Amino acid sequence: MNNHYDVIIIGAGSFGMATGYFVARQGIRTLLIDSYNPPHGYGSHHGETRLFRQAYTIDEPYTPLAIRAGVLWDELMQETLVPFFHRIGVVNVSISPSGLDAKINTASRFHVPVELLDAVQLQTRWSGISVPEGAVALFEPTAGILYCEQAISAYRDLLLQHGAILKTQTPVERLEPHTDGVSVYTKDACYTGERLLISAGAWTGNLLHSLSLPVSPIRKTVAWFKPNSNVYRAPDFPGFTFTVGESDYYGFPDFDGKGLKIGRHDTGHPINPQEPLLPFGRYSEDEADVRDFLETFMPQAAGQLNEGKTCIYTMTPDEDFIIDTHPEHPHIVIAAGFSGHGFKFASALGEELSSILVQGKSNLDLSRFSLGRFE
Structure with a gap:
């Protein structure tokens, strides 16, 4: 079996699943790995519903991201015919x-x-x-309510249709970065990839323990x-x-x-x-x-x-997200610390993270979310 992929995503929750969709639809060989079977009750997407709103206390980059997210949520509903977004204000x-x-x-x-x-x-x-x-x-x-688990399921169905592979009930035991890629070890297999996204929620810190992420x-x-x-x-x-x-x-x-x-x-x-x-x-x-x-x-x-x-x-200490590349391995992307207000942005950040993985840069200025702010 060929266990080599262009992109590997560890953590197929809100952001991993959305990113997997945007990557896979480009015809890129994509693997997603999750310790459970998403959507599930062990992460931050549990509890049925999330608020969607655009007027944020801190405008940049949150409000531009929310505006783009609203467009992408509407597109996802149109494509899947799953009515998970209710604009009731x-x-x-x-x-x-x-x-x-x-x-x-x-x-x-x-x-x-x-x-x-x-x-x-x-x-x-x-x-x-x-x-x-x-x-x-x-x-x-124009704000409203997102049924989060339904939205994740919609992205899951589409990324599988685009040829992505999803390994559920598969905890990652360790990572081994290389100069030109990464090896991801589970109990039963080793997967190699050219680029890696770690979006494992509360488990991200354990996977990247050497960085001492402030999460x-x-x-x-x-x-x-x-x-x-x-x-x-x-x-x-x-x-x-x-x-x-x-x-x-x-x-x-x-x-x-x-x-x-x-x-x-x-x-x-x-x-x-x-x-x-x-x-x-x-x-x-x-x-x-x-x-x-x-x-x-x-x-x-x-x-x-x-x-x-x-x-x-x-x-995170400031409740801003962490979206950045690994300081020593730029082909590893980190998405973490969404601090209880991230889900509404999952569609837009999935698009941005896919751009970072594939093109090497985001479309919007995400410097507010840099790891460097904690130095």
Whole structure:
């Protein structure tokens, strides 16, 4: 068997699968390797849904990437006929009157359609929301909800159609870089490639231990609550983010009666990804933290807990991504540290990573994500 490939991708999650599609459709011999069978419940793409929005606090390169990602998500839906993207809008709420200034400026600069609402207008538009006087909101009508596992499955189907090989349930045991390529060792085989992408999420640091990447895997939780009112039903109720002091919450409307989904971005417990992830409910705050939020700001949504799930964030110190080539082996590309806000960009970053692998450079300026910023 010929185990040599033009491009090998370790980690076939959000970014690995998208990159694999963009590489394979060019007729390039491509191998993807994953320790599990994606989509799965052991990475950062678990939990069914992700918010998609374009007005970011930090504009470059996030908003240009999000704009491109939206185009590519739409194209993927058209090609696969899988309806995983619902543009029902996202409302960003800040209890501080000045908390949305950066997003407003970004929206203006990149012509992202938004609507600024005061507290009265917000509560009139969506009666299920309760905020104090002085709160402000920014509604982005072209934003929406991505069903992440469905999107990954769509990319998986297409890359296989384009001739890529996907090895699942195949942990990588070690890497051996060469001047003109790389050897990737699993329990049962050795694969060689000319170029390598490592997009293994929380496991990236272990694969590249000699680099001491500044990434920290964090256990995160999300919960679905049964509302006591139909006002939280999609598509009438939007996705949402809330900034309350130093705390950031995010959530999704009730789709098909499953419940309103909510999580908190800024907390979590450090983990060792080699050990089993503790289930939802192991810590009292798994439910209590988000229930307290609902009781304060969406009281009619704070019904019984329908379900809770865990997933993993892989955090960097500044919450910016790491996308760069290996400092000693430029044919090895690293994509890591997506810090809980990466999935919305997976389509666009898959395109960018494929360009780095095939052409040697990205289309957009991704210097913000350089490893050199940590030196």
